[in-house]
Amino acid sequence: MKKISISRHLGRCGLFWATALLLAATNAGAQTESDSTATSDENGKAEVSIELRYTEANNKTKMLETTVKTKVEDAWQAAKGVPVNFYRNEAAPGQLLGSSTSNDKGLAMLILPEGEEKFATPSFEYTYIAAIENNERFEDTEEQITVAESAFEMTLEEEDSVRQVRISLKAMDENGEEVPVGEVEVNLYVQRLFGLLPITEDPETTDEEGEIAAEFPADIPGDTAGNLIIVARVDDHERFGNLEFRRKINWGVPVVVDPAKNARELWSSRANAPIYLIVIVNAMIIGIWGVILYIVYQTFKIKKFGRSKVNLQDTK
Amino acid sequence: MKTKAHTSSKNTGDQSEEIIRELMPRPFGRIGQLWVALLIVICAVGLFFYIQQVRDGLGITAMRDYSTWGIYIANFVFFVAISLVGSLISAILKLSGAQWRTPLTRISEMIAVPAILFAAIVIVVDMGRPDRFLNVIFHARIQSPITWDVIVISTYMVISLLLLYLPLIPDMALLRDRAKDLPKWQQKLYKILALGWNNHPEQVKILHKSELYLSILIIPVAFGIHTVTSWLFATTLRPGWDSTNFGPYFVSGAFMVGAAGVIAMMYIFRTFYKFEKYITDKHFSNMGKLLVLLSLLYLYFNINEYFVPAYKMKAFESDHLKSLFYGRYAPLFWAVQVFGMIIPIIVLLSPKGRKPLPMFIMSIFVIVGAWFKRFLIVIPTLSHPYIPMTRVPESWQHYFPTFKEWWITASTLAGALLIMAILSRLFPIIPVVEEIEEAGLAKGENQTT
Known part of the structure; x- marks a missing residue:
């Protein structure tokens, strides 16, 4: 569907003042229309929900992500343009990590600054809060998530022409020692152009050593040099949230570019x-x-x- | 006898004066003012809805994943079609030596120029991101019919503008020298457009030579513009569009609606400006015969276009054809064929049918029929893709334009009519100097002073 907004571009172009007035009028109209359909409480504010997720990538980048939804005619729909405040430990001004505004899919994201480790609790846990506060359109709402410190790693090994993906998952015990975590499902994928291709039929599960060893198929096409991006993921774990590890390696079958594709034909590129x-x-x-x-x-x-x-x- | 004696007593100068006085542009009357006001209101509301479309995207239209082209594209094809009238009257009739076309040439160009201008505008209206229009030029693939269409439309627009402007130059000089009581801006406009015309033999020679070159040049470009437009469809593998007949089918249909457009405008100008002396019943009769010829030609291509696929009824084509013959689109399909083609042919075959009023009514039938014919070419095909529609909401499987889509489309038609009205207010609708020359009054006269 070709539904795109470019009002920002128009603004930059500095259109004729009458056009600007018309635009302002249409904006106002659209706002009213949107609000009138949302379910409102006695204060005239619409009901809103937040779903908060924590994702850690390659043991390094930590991110908080929320999906903001509002009720429109008894159905929850993504709410666009809603400012969301992110806090550490409690929703207080001194704990504010940053703010983000939801996009047309209702998503608002914040990448956590480095050095979060020093804010861990004695049990090596972190608590984050996402909150909608003092919004003119929506009632105040907040959602909290607590995640445990973890060490999620992927190593790639090749022995006697057998390629193996090795996963290791560890967490901290109360003494600050790393201990393996078993019985956690890990999905293994290869990054493709439009999504992730699973390389095992079912998710693999970590053993009592917190490890997985899975054989990597030898027939997956890579780029011209045979490069692939292998992805290991733990999805929506109740203790760790989302964990992801990506590595690039030349384990793919190199794609040979057909010289005919460079021929001068009606269907070729410009x-x-x-x-x-x-x-x-x-x-x-x-x-x-x-x-x-x-x-x-x-x-x-x-x-x-x-x-x-x-x-x-x-x-x- | 008295009248004859009186006329013969007039000297040629008086007759020239009379022609000039009668053909000079005149201010709008009450009806003209109301008409212009109505068009401006329609355009303003259309602009308001278009700004909403730019802000919110094409979601305000009924176009979705399958019907990616709607009435905007049907309207675009209609505008391109009707713009071909310029080449029909200014070029084909000129080169075939049809002298009677003189009073109709400017009317045809006054239709052609706004039509091709709005064809280009409508394409931009159809874009969800109009700011990306320049990508079509900067990243053009020369293999794409869309690129050919952009090239040929811009070329045709320039030639049409020149064909409107060049024959206007002597008339501009006439207005420059005579219209002293007009507002300053208007006098200045005529002075600029007259290009210092003073009937110098070299000027006359250049003008005639340029008009001749343009008349020759516009014919292949006119065929090109509508053939390429038809290829936008025919080069796509879809039921109803996958046809080798599309080029001539589109070109013949375009000439038909173009001729009808001229007839409609002839009648309106003749009635409101009392041009009975210049746009005579003979002109209507000739245009009527031409319209019958073009309609028969179009009928022939229609038979080819529908009969042959219907005879074969290939599996993938059948849903599309059945929807036209006796399905969802049947009432519109048969109305267009009967009222937009068959009835005008029958009526215009009779000399009584070629009188101004019946001609006007038939030309309106043809024009309205032609617009909906483009609707029938574009929309039903998109509703019957080769790969079945799956996993889309039921409402996406049909297309019916939204109110805003209708209005924006109507406003482009109103915009074209508004430009025609402005042109007819500023410039002589009938070429004055050519009329004087044809009346044999030019010798020894300076038409420009």
């Missing part, structure tokens, strides 16, 4: 247009526009002859 077509089209353009430009040039000559005084006398 850089490989057939020579005969380029010649024909350009010859037609030059031929026709040549005549047009000649006529325009002749038209200017009409003006030149118009300055002739002798002729004016003749014709009067």
